[in-house]
Amino acid sequence: MNGAEYIVRELILSGTRTVFGYPGGTVVALYDALYRHRREIRHIRTAAEQGAAFAADGYARATGRFGVCIATSGPGATNLVTGIANAFMDSVPLICITGNVDHHLIGTDSFQEVDIVGMTLGVTKHSWAVRSPELLVRAMKNAPRLADCGRPGPVLIDVARDVLEGESALYDEAINAARSGDNAATASSDPVPSQVEEAGMLLNASRRPLIICGGGAHRSGAGPAISKLAKQLGAPVCATLMGLGTLASDDPSYLGLVGAMASPAALRALKECDLILTAGARFSNRSAGSVDFTGGGKKLIQIDSDSAEINKIVRSDAYIEADAREALEALSVWLRAHEVEDRRPWPDEARASDGAAIDSRPPLKRGYIDPAEIFGAVRRAAGKSVIVATDVGLHQLYTARYFPLEPEDLFLTSGGLGTMGYGLGAALGAQLAEPDRTAILFTGDGSFMMNMNELVTAAEHKLPVIIVVLKNGQLGMVHELQRKECGRRYSATVLRQNVSIPKLAGAFGLKGVRVHSAEELGAAVREAVAAKTAAVIEVRTYLKGC
């Protein structure tokens, strides 16, 4: 068999059923193999390669296993780069396969040739510049484990065209070995008892501990473990953007978001606590920049599966290098053994729920919907266990803070890289992984215009994604920066675009509506959910900067 056939068979053997990509000159052999195996593996051609990377990302976040995207050499490969960087920042497992020119042409600036391995060195866990069958086998054998294991992330396999097209007996051997061998995932290492003990002693001595859960806690399914530990310690719990949904929004110990759009209750607790326990959070300047983690004799305990994150930004007093769930469970056990049972929760005063209150908003114009009503209306209409995706901007922060997210929901957002245009591709990928769930994308009028080309993918594959475009006529986050820092000189952030979203959707063969009240919005969502069809809903609103 040739290299292309080998890649596709190896993907099928690893359990991959859906891949995303865009064909091109150097990957014709790969697309020929995908055609041969079209009954075993589904290929979704997106509108552009960036959309394929985002879709593979959404697919991976939905399944918990690596997503696959494919692109041709040159511009195909460079179009993947934003998606790869996005996955790297948010620790999402991807296998990106790019074609390259024939190996004897590499380095000669031949047609559609770029050094994609060099370009992505800083945003991949590992990559292979495959110029021989031996290396292709090695790459395909190691890529799944490397993408999924430890702290997940993207890997890149760049294959010369002649390797894709050339035959080798090595491929047959490798496939036979894969059929008989086991592909068991590597077990993560157990928490080290001495580290658990040190952290446990600090927790035991603390009177006002606070738990912050990040993306690592969410990914490891640490919700129940955090709930239990919070009860034992009487500790409140906050989440970073990537940690949203680890606890139910109405969990008695949950205080809400930290970072941009932090809830007042979370800010108060951060100030008053005497110890912070972080689980799978990496202290990015966005979520931790303004927090003083160690002032006033405050202690810090860090849990992270990636040892490079320990003490990277803030020096901790104790740490556990392990999977968040396992570390938290070990802490619970240690505390019970030292007779720590259900302490009285602090803070004492009722935790004022701020879910409904959005303060100091100006009077709304006719036909504009109050943002306070948008998220509740969509939540009620969409039902349980939904996929919620966002793009990047004010609408993202509003969704994070005001959409009542539950642990059974799937929340897709670009946390680390802050990639406008991420949401639609991600929602499509997740919808393909979970066809029975309702998928909703909250986007803004800026972000939506960046990658609305992927509406064609939704239409082609009849994917019933509900897209809520929150239209405020601004690039809100930058607009706000300009208000504060540039003397209200709104350079390039006012959108004087008169695009009719319903007509645009119609042109793609999708249903599009403009709604004027929360009731109409709820009805439009309910109708789309019931009919299992896509809908693009235009909502005019006012989002206050933060």
Next chain:
Amino acid sequence: MLKTISILVDNEAGVLARVTNLFSRRGFNIDSLAVGTTDDPSVSRITVRVDCDDRVLRQIIFQVGKLVCVHKVKVLDDNALVTRELTLIKVRCGQKERGEILDIAGVFRARVVDLTPEALTVELTGDGGKTNALLDMLRPYGVLEMARTGIVALDRGTASISDTPYEFNADSGEGNTAKGND
């Protein structure tokens, strides 16, 4: 604080680029760099000298350790290591100056490796200080060009990089995990 770090890596194309890319991307400033194969031809040793504080040093160890192509990372003990650097210096040298320059070279135990009627090239092995001192002495004659290999270093005694607790398995799917404690 100057620190000497030894890194064992796969002896493969592109590996040096991965390591140096990481240093530049994370803003770790390289003072000296030397690369060569080891007694095991599949493994190369990178010796890198970095001026950094403890926090950055820890970051370097763990970030470098995450690279799949990296087997081991070790910060060498400043009080128990041998370091060497080889330098070639070509100096303008007519018949008149030859005696003086040969005297200077002799004092520094530098070997003459090339001699022509107008120029002389010496080879010097040592640590950075000795090289700089010789350079200062030769400068008045006119240094035409020079090349340094960068520092290589080993632990003294039987200690070696194989003892280091920072161990990382290349290509095993465990590139993320640091074994042992710090």
